Amino acid sequence: MKKALAMLLLVLVGTLLFMGIYAMEGFRPYGEVDLAQRVSQAYIDKDVTGENPEVVYGISKDLETGSANLVTSIIVNYRSFDTLGEVTVLFLSALGVSILFGSFKGRLRSRYQPNFILRTGSKVVFPLILIMGVYIFIHGHLSPGGGFPGGSMIASAILLMYLADEAFRIRIEGFKMTEGIAGSLYVLLGLVGLTLAGYFLSNFLNTGTVGALFSAGIIPVVYVLVGLKVGSELTGIITDFLKGEVE
Amino acid sequence: MIQYAGILLILIGIYGLLTETNLIKIIVSLNVFELGLNVFIISVGFVREGVAPILTSVNNHSGLVFVDPLPQALVLTAIVIGLGTTALGLAFARRIYMKHGTLNIEEIGGGIND
Amino acid sequence: MINPVLLIAIPLLLAFVSILYKGYRNNLLVFGALVNAGLVLTLGKGEYLIGGFKPPFGINLVLDDYAFLGLLVINGLFLLITLMSLDKIGENATVLLVALAGLNGLLLTGDLFNLFVFLEITAITAYILSASSRQYQHSFNYLVLGTLGSGLYLFGLILLYAVFGSLNMADLSLKMATADTSQLVIPSLLIFIGLGVEVKILPFNGWVRGVYGNSDSLVGPLFSAVYAGAMLLVFGRIFAQVIPLGAYLKTLLLLLGALTLIAGELAALSKTRIREILLYSSIGQSGLIVTLFLSGLVFPAVMQLFNNILSKAVLFTVAGQMADTTGTDDAEALQGAFARHKLAGVAFTIAGLSLIGMPLFYGFVSKINLLFGVFSLDNYWLPGVILLGTVIEGTYLIRLLVKLWMPGEEGLVSHESHATKAPLEIQRARVMGIVVLSAVLLVGGLMPGMIQNNLSESGRLLDETTPVYLFDLKGGQ
């Protein structure tokens, strides 16, 4: 009964939403978007602060942001403040989980014993995943990915270890320290920008040539920090969740 | 018709929130809702025949037709935030389970002091 | 000229540092709150860019009088509440530091998506703080609703982006001002619901009872004063200054606000537990303030908001303290509680009377102003609803005050021997804090000009189109 009613209600709401959204005259149909109408064109052209000629991969240099990955340029440069907030959310979430489970001791027992393949394979894969993660956040300004996927990969490597070894423990303090230092450095980086360029989180380093590894100013630096931070935070969450139920 | 799928997922998520009584399923519903939302956001930025917004040696100049990179950036943030709340929600769920011995929300007292 | 981003960056930095030095986190918190409160006084008004990109492309912080006043009050209250309830903070020092950053971000940001991020930061700190009551089902409820709310906000936001191609508030408000309002209905509604969850608009506020009702003397005042204040200010920013509402939606949302006011007050009337009474009163007040913002009466709304949060900080501190030390906050069980805590009782009474809007207290000034405002819109039903709300609110608050001051059975003369034997204690720090707050309410009521002039300045800057109603007794206007 309840489900039928909920269904009915949602069919109604869905219909109304569909009608409503597609009746908005400014709402362009799928795929027929004109980027010139949006702020995005400026991000693509990297001409927010001034008129740029066309950006060309590997040639244009010293632009306002040097990232070849346009999404990254938005995340870590144009809207870097959001990213700081995003990192904070993750930080908070880890903090919250650790407050909730902080007093617990021991480790949660799984019903299944890890088998041989898992135990052995994980030892092989573990460093590879770590390296992959680091690679991804270092190349965040050039290729898809960045600090968040990279960090997640690092954490997934740790998770793998947890799954593979019942006795596995990490020293959480070290991760906490990484987390704190990386976060502080991110904010400090912003403050340095404020001091040097007058704007918080401004890209005060040389942006270099679009497409080069050492380009895009502070973007790789931030992504490294974000990667480390995300990695250690997710690790912290995993560790806390796997704590036993003894207070 | 990715866009419609997005809205549909949103509705499915809300349906789950309306009908589910299991804490974990409620969180899953919430994730479905967020997923639908993310799909919708991405779809808003889609440009027909646009390329992924990364300058590479192939798509090497900004004059090309790119899809809108901004929604993608927003979605990244939204995903991370969703991850954070999901983690916290699961932590709460585990805590509730420890205290009340059930994950069914109907069986958990709603009084203020209990 | 201090860049206001420091108000966000410093507490955030301190939060990151605090997990490195766990032993010092309370000190860091107090330090951060103090620095912030000090910094607010030195801020220079204006627009500040983040990363050096001009809006609408980059994120900007807008420090106008509206934001400035909000920052002043929010940071001041945050400092005071932190100092009052240092003993309750425990593990939450870092969370509180992040919350401070988030709240300041909410008030400062000029970008809708950035607002979403800060909304989430603040909300998550709230989830974590609410869990300190160990009533996790309520925190869970809050989390689900809060997340759904922000999701809907994001939905509305992305619709706006799809139509207008921008996320910057100023840019959007310019574009929307000329747009056909009928196509704004859905995005505005979704954003309204998203914020409505946080500012406690009636059907969206199911979480409030469980969370506020179990709050202690730290979380209670923090939520009811600081969080509620910031959220309402954000609501005012969005709905009074950014999104223009069409007549249809405006009417419906106004009705919803009025419904919240009356339903909240009625629910409070039916309750006997102090925190429950107060939380429903908060809901009612939110309804009132939201209604004012929706009517475009920014200045009276802000005044009423300040009255509400200053009073609620006092009321919830005392109520939380009662629950903390005696294990109950049932008014019946605590009758005559103020017989042994006179100073706290006086502060509680002043806050209560100010909340009702009795003369000599700041609440009266704000009530008169908001009535002037509503009447100036030629709206004649709304003041009736507001005054009805005042009657109900006065009834239960006076009932509560009388109960807490004058113990005794019906038919017998009130005497101290009937007073509660519950081991109520109110620490000196808290008493001092609430006395300071109630003194502010008293001074504001006796010398409305002092606060008034500052407030009206901000009112004028907010929107040139809405006339500003000064509190002038000899002839109004």
Next chain:
Amino acid sequence: MTFDILIVLMFLGAVTAYLVSKADLKAGAYATVLFSLGALVLLLLGRGEIGSEFTILFMGFEVTTIGWYFSGVMVLVYAMTAFFNSYWMDKMIYPGSYNFLYLFSLGGTVGLFFAKDLITLFIFWEIVVWSSTFIVPMGKSRRAAVVYYTISTIGSMATLYGIMLLHRISGTLDIQGAFAPLKNDPVLATVIFFIFIMAGLTKIGIFPFHIWLPLAHGSAPHTFSPVLSGGLVKMGAFIAYMSVGILPAYEAFKGSLTVMGIPIQIYALMILGAVSIVLGTLMAIKQDDAKKLIAYSSVANGGYILIGILLMDQLAFAGSMMHLFNHAIASAAAFLAIAVVAHRTGTTKISELGGMIHRMPLTYLTYLIAIISLAGIPPMGGFVSKWLIIQGLADQGLMFMALAAFFGSIGSFLYVFRPLAAVFLGQLAPRHEELASAPLLMKIPMTILMVLILFFGVLPGWILGIIGQIQVAAGIEPVMMSGNSILAVNGVLNTLNVFMVFGFGFLIALVIFMLMQKSRRVGLMDTYTSAEFIYTPELYHYGSAFYAPFERLYARHPSVEDFLMALAYKGHEAGLMVNALFFSHKPGVTVFWITVIVAVVTLGGVGL
């Protein structure tokens, strides 16, 4: 200069009294006496300054004759009652705060009557409301304070709405200017009239807002009931005067339907006044608590005052203005007398008392004179004012008002006699035999009030002179006096002659009494007992169910109190419903409402 000093002095006095009380409770109570007497002196000294204007902080004031008159009444009652305060200091839970609030509310009332603009008026009004709200629960009932506050606030909020509406219409808050545009707009004037007068109706205790009077007056501390009944109720009369006199209602309602020459709007309120008279009388008759009884009599007398003010004519208005004063001092005196009894015996229940005259004769005399005045029997002040009101009604031919007035008048004989017979007369219980009479400090105000009641009954000229000025200021014909005669359209009243004839009759009777053989004094139990042997004085005392046969006739009356309580309970239920509908620990409930709201709004929004 006198009046700003007066107002400021009262608030400073409040603080002073509080601080003094901290050092010594009795001294604090004496401070209230000093300050309220000081206020009285200042008022009398400042008579010449009528018409002056001044400001305090942001509030503007203007001294008018009517304001002066009202505040005089108020300060007199406060000052007389203040003498009693010191005897209750050790019985109050917060004696210091009591002294503080006592003077604070006095300051509020004085400021109220001198307000020049509507906001100042409202500020002082609310100050009085909340300060008195906190005194009431120090007595016997906490609920009384809440009911008192709620009903007062319903009134004051309605009036506030009226004030704001007036400001919206006229653009000013100045009392004179704000009402100006209403003269030519009968519809608006009707709305304002009914809304604005609400505070007055609730404060006077006009039906259906009368329920707070018996509760609050009956259970307030014994030293505050006189102020509530004698003083604060009169604030309502001031608002009623403003709504009729300053609006001016008769001019605005020129084109309205009339009943006996009275515009229907005003007549409607007069009906409420008449209902209050009848209801107050009937309820007073059946009360067993002396304080509640006097409280209900205040309801009835409030009806008289309201009707008189609403008439705005030469006679009834003057009568009403004078009744205000007479009722204030008479009901204060009656409450004070009961307070003495309560002070000595600890109860105000009529059925538990008896024979007090043998222990406290002066108190008895005070009560006697007070109730003679309350019942409107010559030669007391109450007679003059009731006579004027009834003459005014006869002049207009308002027969139903007159019917109520007669009923109230005769009915008052019944209810005022009941405490007289059962508390002061009849058998003295043995447990009360050792009671002392009233302390000296209590005797002072009682004597003063007695003398005042009698004096203004015999020589009302001074007061009627002031009332004449008020009437001139309000633009109506003043009440005419010739020597000691009050000249009404339908008759003449020479109060001095009445008094002298009365004295003459009394003298003859006294001579007859004295000439005849002396009587032998016997005890109260030495009476005709229908041949029964009775040894228990308590049982031989007719004190409870005094008018049982009459009370039976209306025992099953419908009660507006029940209705209002049912209404309050509905509010309570609505609150519980809100709680149950919207607030749950289950997110699904709220999600459901969110979905519904989205559906409802988009349903209308999509089509638009």
Next chain:
Amino acid sequence: MNLMNFVYAFLLLLAAFVFQTTLTGINRKVVARLQRRRGPRFYQQFIDIFKALSKGSTTHGWVFDFGVVMALGGIMATAIFIPFGPLKAVPAMDNIFIIAYVLAVGMLGMAMSASGSGNPWASIGVSRALTNMLAYDIPFMMVVFGLIFAFDTSSLSGLAAIQREGGFLGWHVIRFPLGGIVAMISLQGMLGKKPFDSFIAPAEIASGPMVEYGGRHLGMLFLLHEFSTFIEVSLIVHLFFGGGATVAAFLVKYALIYTFLNIVSNVLPRFKIDQAVTFFYKVPLALAVVQTFLIIVVGMGVA
């Protein structure tokens, strides 16, 4: 007011006393004849009064004495205000409302004294008497109110003079028959005669208020009774039967009305007090309201 007024007033009081007491005596005889008895001598009432006054008595405290003095004083003062035919002791003071309220002083004194005796029978009697008053006074006052409105005067002699202008047909009892009926019924109540005498019911509550009186107190109460009868009957004569152009005319009308009421009273049983209230509020009050309505709204009977 000078000394002569008081002398005059004293003489009028004396006259009223002599007349009314004689009339009472005569009526005792009339009633006796109706009951087939011989009855006492017509001056027996004087003998009763003076005998009572001369006897010794007991008292129950000062209020018991004071009440009696106040009662008699108040009633005599009221009697002074009543025009004795065309004669008036005090000019311009025969205002009906003054008389109605001054009358209450005497009633109150009497009630006070009775309750002061400490005897519950007395208090019960007083409670009934007051209830009775609430019953009969309202219809009466309503009718009077109509008259005052109609003729713009509340002076007794003024109202009487207006009636005399139209001769016999000008009497208010003719012009306002409903009012006349109401007034007569109310007068019966005022006089405390059957069926409205439950407050002194001798066999039931031992004469009610009078239970404790003897000697001079009782004598004074007799006096009080004669004066109050005089006041009440005179009121009706002035209001409805044209008063008296001469003293003789006044006395004749007075005697006839009084005797008539006395006879009526003797053939009726007694109402319980609540029955009396119900009766007065059902019949006379309704009639009075109709009459007043006719006067005020329709103007019927007003010249």
